[in-house]
């Protein structure tokens with residue numbers, strides 16, 4: 001049975017990048033509410049586009065409906081929730097939703113990155129609207145052709161909510177509403193923090209250490225390499 005995980009952290013911390021890697025490696029579904037909203041497959045998702053473009057959180061019931069639809073098919077295989085929950089009410093919604101299925105979360109991984117670094121990551125992020133692939137102008141540029149997605153050839157864009165004004169708003173939303181979840185999950189014994197600075201592969205090793213149980217309820221520090229030690 002796959003693990004049931006939540007990836008938490010400020011926008012731009014690298015949650016999606018790491019979630020995709022873990023999902024592939026462990027063969028568990030990656031559920032990103034941001035991606036689902038951007039896909040705009042439901043009427044409700046299309047209606048909240050303006051809210052997203054302003055960098056604000058969309059109403060809890062809209063994201064809950066999206067998450068429920070995925071949990072229906074995915075909860076048994078395990079999952080990585082990326083970008084959900086984003087406030088305490090959503091965390092309670094999720095708890096109820098899992099409880100109704102007789103399930104609980106296995107672990108919450110909180111990515112720690114200072115705001116300046118997260119803002120820099122968002123400024124350089126380029127996304128493929130066609131397939132959802134994510135690049136960075138400096139740390140992870142497309143290899144085949146500048147400005148085009150390596151996977152599907154689609155034209156890469158700067159997400160509207162990655163523009164500087166909106167990034168500031170999203171950081172405020174994170175501080176005001178989402179950061180409280182760190183204590184929420186710590187109190188429940190589910191939290192492991194992972195230092196999100198450094199290169200993608202380095203962070204991936206820390207995430208792996210957090211998930212493999214070598215440091216189940218502590219913190220994975222920057223010097224952690226692979227499976228051994230690193231708790232502080």
Ligand code: ADP
Nearest residue numbers: 012013014015016017121125135136139199200
């Ligand atoms: P989040 O899902 O937390 O908003 P992303 O995974 O989309 O963050 O990462 C934000 C941006 O930073 C992307 O452009 C991504 O390519 C880049 N990125 C992710 N991890 C790292 C890293 N460890 N070092 C440098 N850039 C990174």
Ligand code: AMP
Nearest residue numbers: 033034052055056057058063083084086
């Ligand atoms: P993300 O792709 O995770 O950075 O999310 C992009 C935007 O989608 C956010 O700024 C919100 O507007 C919206 N969003 C994604 N997930 C949630 C959520 N769990 N609750 C509320 N809004 C969300």
